[in-house]
Amino acid sequence: MSKHVLSILVEDKPGLLTRVAGLFARRSFNIESLAVGTSEIEGLSRITAVVSVDGAPMEQVTKQINKLINVIKVVELDPEAVQRDHMLIKVKTDATTRSQVLEAVTLFRARVIDVVSDAVIIEITGDSSKCAAFIKILEPFGIKEMVQSGILAMGRGSKSITEKVSK
Amino acid sequence: MSKEVLTGAQAIIRSLELLGVDTIFGLPGGAILPTYDPLMDSKKIRHILVRHEQGAGHAAEGYASASGRLGVCLATSGPGATNLVTAIADAHMDSVPLLAITGQVGSHLIGTDAFQEADIVGITMPITKHSFLVTNANDIPEVIASAVLIATTGRPGPVLVDITKDAQNQKFDFVWPPKLDLPGYKPVTKPHGKQVQAAAQMIAAAKKPIFYVGGGIIRSGASKELLELAELVGAPLITTLMARGAFPDSHKQNLGMPGMHGTVPAVIGLQRSDLLITLGARFDDRVTGDVKSFAPEAKVVHVDIDPAEIGKIRHADVPIVGDLKEVIPELTAELKKIYATKKQDISEWWKTVNTMVEKYPLGHDEPEDGKLSPQAVIKRIGEISGPEAIYAAGVGQHQMWSAQFIKYERPNAWLNSGGAGTMGYAVPAAMGAKVAQPERLVWAIDGDGCFQMTNQELVTCAINNIPIKVAVINNSSLGMVRQWQTMFYNKRYSNTDLHTGSDSLMLPDFVKLAEAYGCLGIRVEKEEEIDAAIKLAIETNDRPVVIDFIVSRDAMVWPMVAAGVSNDEVMYARDAAPVWDGRE
Incomplete structure (x- = not known):
């Protein structure tokens, strides 16, 4: 494959x-x-x-x-093209685990976008391997739900695929 | 630019008239009623009322395949539209230019499971070249013109236009010609010059070249161009099931049909060749057998208008995308340049090929049960009717025999359901062909199984003065399936007996059925009656004719390559493999 x-x-x-x-x-x-x-x-x-x-x-x-x-x-x-996945992850947290979760968020340059007493929603953007690594870190805390965008990609450099295409 | 106020329904008819459509096969119903009203007043379009929408679809296919022009069929929403599905799928597989127009429930009712609602655009998406749903009358001229363009250009195919009832009733300013906006549709017809040169070099260098000619030659109308190229190269040539008639059978370079039931010279010719000059063919599994062992030593030049066919099954050493009518003359010109200085001697190759031609001609056994030989009947139909006639076949044994034993000299004379293998194609396709080419003699050569699927269109023929001839090759069974049961299922004939033969219940009686449908019915059981019946059928033109030929059910189609095995394993007859290359 x-x-x-x-x-x-x-x-x-x-x-x-x-x-x-x-x-x-x-x-x-x-x-x-x-x-x-x-x-x-x-x-x-x-x-x-x-x-x-x-x-x-x-x-x-x-x-x-x-x-x-x-x-x-x-x-x-080509494989060098910029590739990004966008995910929202809801993780179980409590007073003892929240700081560890937040530390992981900082390390991965993710963002917390919603906090309640027993959970947080985290947003992360990155290529597939970064997102996968992040999920692995979060799993022990308990992932309650997760949604992702599908990969967005764009070739590097100044060229665009819409060149010579006009509507 | 003309401009006037029309209803959507009037605009449909007007657009079709302006695009040169002269015939529509169809059947009305609620959601298409608005369009049937202005159709009644059209002086340019003949509407032929069928008895089942599948008949309309195949008739439009027959019309298209016999004439090379667009075929048009019309149906209502829901079941009317779904009854077209088989014909649309058939046209998709065989690249037939077909326009299917269907009525749809009112746009405010779409998605509510309304009466006679079916998502026909969704249903036919995988089997159309493209489809449109029209909910606003203003879009009708552009959509109809786009649909016709898409169906008839590039690789032809079926296009469906589904039009809601409210759009048909809506009044609007009809403007003609419409502006077409198809930025994603640019069929390539002119080949790449360098590729043509590379192909010419490869052809000139080949020691054992063979032309592998497919239905694309017929769709492109490139038979004349092919004849010149083939004679220049002088190589053997095979015509696939879809290409029978693309090159004259009487020409000594033509080895006949390849594939599962191809001639031994055609099958082995491909196997032993060192270059397949592939023109508008698609390496169908019925031609290649086991792909890995197909033509193992051959390089491939592959010309097709559809880039996706190139390299789909078999790697092409020289791929050429383009219309054969444009590609072949360029290839011929390149080869003439090369031949001016050198030409490869292929006489050794011809020696090998000719040995097979002499040793393994097409033939058949005489039946032992005293019934007619189906092959002999079909052969006589072809001999008496000649190459100017049109022959439409159903699917199965009689189809293969018709492809083998009728000699085709011109394109568009042989109509059949090649890719889809649709039983029931013959009668409505013959009807459509006769409407397109009324001056020609048109035969439907059908099986007793196929005939029972669509013979209701005999009424359509009788009422509309479309005097087709139907030869039912009646072996009282689903013959091809029975042949496989004979060969691979230990003669256990599970559900293949149709009881239509003379020593069975004979239900239905095809002669009585023909008469009930307003046709002349003739039964033929003896060899000496064959010619007279065929001649009577040809002479009878005040109504359609059905001849019930009672043939032996044990006759089998030979040669045969069993499904999925190598073409090297071709059987000339039961328990008789050809000897070639000193091997057995």
């Missing part, structure tokens, strides 16, 4: 996400994470998909996505 990060520029049309997700499913491509939002160009959205490929070459995945009429562009980002 090899992991690939794709940036997919799409027209913002109803059913678009179903088209992309459905394509992955019926071609037996595995999606590890998917994040969708607007791009800097009006009418265009940008999807970041992390795909793990087993057997079928990555090229086949990008070609099939490219065939979707509402897809403008598919770019496979």
Whole structure:
């Protein structure tokens, strides 16, 4: 299994996400994470998909996505690209554990965004390995719930994938 | 630019007229009623009222496949739309330019489980090239024009347009031509010059080249271009199930069909080749058999208009994305330059190929039960009707025999459900073909199983003066399934007996059924009756004709490569493997 990060520029049309997700499913491509939002160009959205490929070459995945009429562009980002995951984690705390949790928050440059007497909600941004390491540290305290965004990624340097694309 | 106030329904009909649509196959219902009203007044569009929406879909496919033009079908929401699904899937697999228009419940009712509501855009998403849901009449001209463009350009395919009832009733300013906005749709038709040069070099250097010709040649309309290229190179050539007729069968370079039921020379020709010149073919599993052992020594030049087909199954040493009609002349020109100075001698290769051609011609056994030989019947239909006729087949044994024993000389003469394998395709497809090409003789060659799936369209043919000929190759069973049970399930015939043969219950009686549907029904049980029945069918043009040919159920399709095994294991007949390369 090899992991690939794709940036997919799409027209913002109803059913678009179903088209992309459905394509992955019926071609037996595995999606590890998917994040969708607007791009800097009006009418265009940008999807970041992390795909793990087993057997079928990555090229086949990008070609099939490219065939979707509402897809403008598919770019496979190189592993050096900036990749960030965004997580919210609710951790059990009490008077004795709170300071240890807060210490971990400082060490990982995370942020506490809600505090009650027996729990805190922590926000962390980072690449997957940093987030995974943070979760490992928090687990012994008791993670009550957790939500994450899916990876957002962008190529380094001044180039953009929307160059030569105008609406 | 013209501008006038129309309803959405009027705009649908007007847009189709302006796009050159002259025929629609369909069946009305609540959610599409507004559109059927202006359709009644159209002087440019002939609407043919089918008896089941699946028939409308296959008829539109037959219309498209026989003429190379867009086929159009129309249905209401819910079950009307879902009845189109099989035909849409079929068109998707075989790259048929098809426009399916469906009515949808009012936009305020969408998502409420309203009467006859079905999410047909969602249902057909995996089996359409694209689809649209229209809830505002203002979008109708643009959507219809975009749908037609998408269906007919690039790699053709089915496009669904689902239009809510309120959008059909809404009045708006109709403007034509609409501005199309498809920034993500740019099919590449012109090939990369360097790649064409590389392909030409590889072809010129090959010692054992073979043309692997697929249905793309027919969809592209590139048969003439192919003939010139093939004759220039002089290599053997095979035509896949979808490409029968893309290259004349009478041409000595044509080795026939490859694959599971291909000719021995075609199957082994691919296996032994050192270069597959692949034109509009997609390495279907029925052609390759076990992929790992398919054409093991061959390099691959792969030309296709769909970039995703290249490298999907088999690595291409020289990939070329483009329209065959544009690619082939460029390739021919490049090769002429190379041949001016040198040309590889491929006579040794031809010697090998010709040995197989002589040793393993297509043939068949005579049945031992005294019933007709299905192969002989089909062969006679082809011989008497000739290459200008159109032949639409169902799916199964009769389809394979029709692909093998009818000699095709021109593209668009052979219609069948290749990718999807849809039983029931033949009768409605033949109907559509006859509407598209009324001057041609059109046969539906069907099995007794297939025929019972869509024969209600015989009424449509009878009422609308569409005199197709139907040859039911009646072996009283689901023949291909029975063949597999004979070969792989120890002759345990689980649920394959259909009781339509002469020594069974004979239900239904196809001759009586034909008569009930306003057709001429003929039964043929003796060999000496075959020709007369075929001729009578050809001469009868005041109504459709159904001939019930009572054939042997033990006839099997040969040659055969069993599913999933190597093409090296092709069987010429039962217990008879061909001898080639000194191996057995």
